[in-house]
Amino acid sequence: MKFLDALQRLQRLDRLIRIKATGDIKSLANKLDVSERTAYNLLDNLRDMGAEIEYCHERHSYHYPNGTGLQIKIKLDNGEVIKGGVSSMNFNNLEFFFEDVGYLNL
Incomplete structure (x- = not known):
């Protein structure tokens, strides 16, 4: 996948x-x-x-008994941040490289 x-x-x-x-x-x-x-x-x-x-x-x-949910943040090399979802959870320290967009940090 x-x-x-x-x-x-x-x-x-x-x-x-x-x-x-x-x-x-x-x-x-x-x-x-x-x-x-x-x-x-x-x-x-x-x-x-x-x-x-x-x-x-x-x-x-x-x-979700505590009302949280999934939050996804993607930070591009140019500093732009793409966000999606609703939550207090953050996904940091994950980095992926895609040739067409550069590094994606979650």
């Missing part, structure tokens, strides 16, 4: 969690067009980044 595709998938998952519209794991997998195992892995990826995620049996949806 390409890096930007993975980021987009995590952003989509984050949005579904924030609006409490994930459904159960089978529904979530269908919404993300992935297997149930991959849906579990994506949830674990967000948890590994520090997100608190719980499942609400009444709403049948995953949610």
